[in-house]
Amino acid sequence: MIGRHPDSALLVEYASGSLELAPSIAITTHIQFCDQCRRTVESLQAVGGEMLEEAASVPMTCWTMFLRTSIATVHKSSL
Amino acid sequence: MNVRFKSSRKSAPMEEAQDWSACLERVGSHGDREAFSALFAHFAPLLKSFLAAGAGQNSENIEELVQETMVKVWRKAGNYNRSQSNANTWIYTIARNTRIDWIRKQIRQNPNQLHADDIYDSEATVTPHSSLIALRNKRDVSAEIKKLPPAQSEVLALMYFQGHSGQQVSEALNIPLGTVKSRVRLALKRLKIALAENELELEAQEEAHA
Numbered sequence: 001m002i003g004r005h006p007d008s009a010l011l012v013e014y015a016s017g018s019l020e021l022a023p024s025i026a027i028t029t030h031i032q033f034c035d036q037c038r039r040t041v042e043s044l045q046a047v048g049g050e051m052l053e054e055a056a057s058v059p060m061t062c063w064t065m066f067l068r069t070s071i072a073t074v075h076k077s078s079l
Numbered sequence: 080m081n082v083r084f085k086s087s088r089k090s091a092p093m094e095e096a097q098d099w100s101a102c103l104e105r106v107g108s109h110g111d112r113e114a115f116s117a118l119f120a121h122f123a124p125l126l127k128s129f130l131a132a133g134a135g136q137n138s139e140n141i142e143e144l145v146q147e148t149m150v151k152v153w154r155k156a157g158n159y160n161r162s163q164s165n166a167n168t169w170i171y172t173i174a175r176n177t178r179i180d181w182i183r184k185q186i187r188q189n190p191n192q193l194h195a196d197d198i199y200d201s202e203a204t205v206t207p208h209s210s211l212i213a214l215r216n217k218r219d220v221s222a223e224i225k226k227l228p229p230a231q232s233e234v235l236a237l238m239y240f241q242g243h244s245g246q247q248v249s250e251a252l253n254i255p256l257g258t259v260k261s262r263v264r265l266a267l268k269r270l271k272i273a274l275a276e277n278e279l280e281l282e283a284q285e286e287a288h289a
Binding site for chain 1: 110112115116119120122123124125126127128129131142145146149150153154164165166167168169170171172174175176178179183192193195198199200220221224225235236238239240242243244245247259260263264267270272273
């Protein structure tokens with residue numbers, strides 16, 4: 001049994017990406033062994049996914065160009 | 080605050096019907112360009128506003144960051160597993176990691192540093208539980224997130240969109256760090272996200288004072 005758990009604000013920092021490198025590694029290690037915190041992190045990433053889905057959509061200035069470049073980048077590297 | 084949410088769901092009917100998980104699977108299995116274009120058309124403008132909020136840079140750089148994210152989406156699509164996470168959560172974690180690496184690169188030029196992908200465990204074991212939770216998460220979270228009291232959603236928006244730490248939120252809103260943490264706890268409770276046992280007591284006290 002793990003007696004101490006990171007507090008929820010820390011897990012939100014981890015899931016949202018503001019947590020520093022060293023504590024992030026500590027959390028990654030912790031959730032390998034702690035199912036409860038792992039589930040919380042999974043849920044917090046789902047919150048991030050929902051935030052992304054609810055973001056105000058800002059058009060790309062030239063999205064077809066960026067789309068083509070993206071596809072070209074992938075193809076070039078896979079040759 | 081330059082964090083904006085859609086006022087209401089009014090996507091085109093075509094777009095609403097899209098199964099983004101299926102698109103990711105098509106890209107992953109046979110590099111389906113049509114599926115990738117559909118993902119790009121939907122997610123690139125969302126990623127642009129999401130990444131712009133946290134990066135505080137001009138939009139030209141942001142579009143490159145969006146492109147970098149979408150290229151990663153294509154490359155990693157073969158690892159996507161719909162029983163583990165829904166498409167927007169999966170794309171969110173890729174965008175988050177891209178933003179982390181990008182911000183660290185601005186701060187110090189150290190080519191040997193760890194990448195966000197090395198830190199986060201993206202290959203989490205799939206258990207019946209995690210596929211259940213992926214379904215439950217989608218249902219609960221999307222409905223509840225819009226119903227959060229403004230004080231709580233503001234804190235979450237600053238953390239997720241602007242990439243603020245709890246301390247930075249406390250400074251930005253000029254409220255004590257303890258208040259930030261308590262709003263996070265209350266928001267998680269509303270979103271039905273389990274709290275660690277050592278926080279339940281704190282939460283009970285907050286309820287009593289709410």
